[in-house]
Amino acid sequence: MSELNLEQLRSRLDGINCNLLELLSERAQIVQEIGHLKETQGVPKFDPVREKHMLEQLVASNKGPFDDETVRCLFKQIFQASLNLQLTDHKKQLLVSRKKQKEDTIISLGDVNIGGGKPIMVAGPCAVENVDQVRAVAASLKQAGITVMRGGAFKPRTSPYDFQGLGIEGLKILKDAADEFGLKTISEIVDPGHIEMACEYIDVIQIGARNMQNFELLKAAGDVRKPVLLKRGIAATIEEFLHAAEYILSRGNTQVMLIERGIRTYEKATRNTLDISAVPILKQECHLPVLVDVTHSTGRKDIFAPCAKAALAAGADGIMVEVHPEPAIALSDAAQQLNFEEFNRFLSNVKESGLLG
Ligand code: PRE
The missing domain is CATH 3.20.20.70 (Aldolase class I)
Known part of the structure; x- marks a missing residue:
């Protein structure tokens, strides 16, 4: 692989990273919306059945080169980060929280x-x-x-x-x-x-x-x-x-x-x-x-x-x-x-x- 090729490939990866990040951020926004809905409905944030279902769908459409286990692993990370986002959003909303009110209560x-x-x-x-x-x-x-x-x-x-x-x-x-x-x-x-x-x-x-x-x-x-x-x-x-x-x-x-x-x-x-x-x-x-x-x-x-x-x-x-x-x-x-x-x-x-x- 020539120097130029390596640079070109890396620059393609940079582009894909940006696209992935954009997609992940878009996904995260939807996750937050779901989190708010769950909050108002009193539904638990963690939904293992939904996660299992999504993993099954992903594995079914996996064409490689990542093996199924790796795909599962990668997406589980995404689900965990999403769940954390929903949980911190809830913490942010506590009335006692500094995030809710910056100034000291006197x-x-x-x-x-x-x-x-x-x-x-x-x-x-x-x-x-x-x-x-x-x-x-x-x-x-x-x-x-x-x-x-x-x-x-x-x-x-x-x-x-x-x-x-x-x-x-x-x-x-x-x-x-x-x-x-x-x-x-x-x-x-x-x-x-x-x-x-x-x-x-x-x-x-x-x-x-x-x-x-x-x-x-x-x-x-x-x-x-x-x-x-x-x-x-x-x-x-x-x-x-x-x-x-x-x-x-x-x-x-x-x-x-x-x-x-x-x-x-x-x-x-x-x-x-x-x-x-x-x-x-x-x-x-x-x-x-x-x-x-x-x-x-x-x-x-x-x-x-x-x-x-x-x-x-x-x-x-x-x-x-x-x-x-x-x-x-x-x-x-x-x-x-x-x-x-x-x-x-x-x-x-x-x-x-x-x-x-
Ligand atoms: C999501 C997040 C956490 C749950 O454990 C399951 C799924 C996800 O990231 O896809 C979203 C969500 O809250 C939901 O679909 O109920």
């Missing part, structure tokens, strides 16, 4: 913004125990410049014999203290039937880690127009976490923030394993604010500050930490709540890094 609680680029520190007791305890925390937080207070009134506990929270009475106590000191509030709701009522007392509905896939609760939270703080489940993947958030957005409530609170691994040095990598991944994948709970993820006061700084450096929009006037006598999480002095030290330490804005 949650406004009066004049407090979460997710707008200036990270926030949320603090407060694990559980609302009584009026004096919550007032003392609120006063101390106010003095430290904190604007959002957390406090649990409904406490899903591992043991049924542990303190279960004050319920609605606890929400009232939280509201009274927040009103008195001009703070915004976050509290966990565990029963779909309590969501509407809770909106009267709190500024943010928290859905806890144990309830991340309580779909009826997610739907109820999606039906109101109140900000929701959704905690990552103890064994939830990032994808499951995002789909749980999607439940809320799909019902029309777009005011959702996510909070990483540690996942269960084999490691025993911390209460859970703080998944710092979840922060930049969630920020890339979705447009919702992402917070990090240093109390429940680590369970260790001695590393709250470095973990909070790591979270902020990774792009977190806020930190959550538990504060109690007298942690030793707290009705829950006694070992890991900070007293006021410890909280102030923690706050200055994090602020010194310049990461809190």
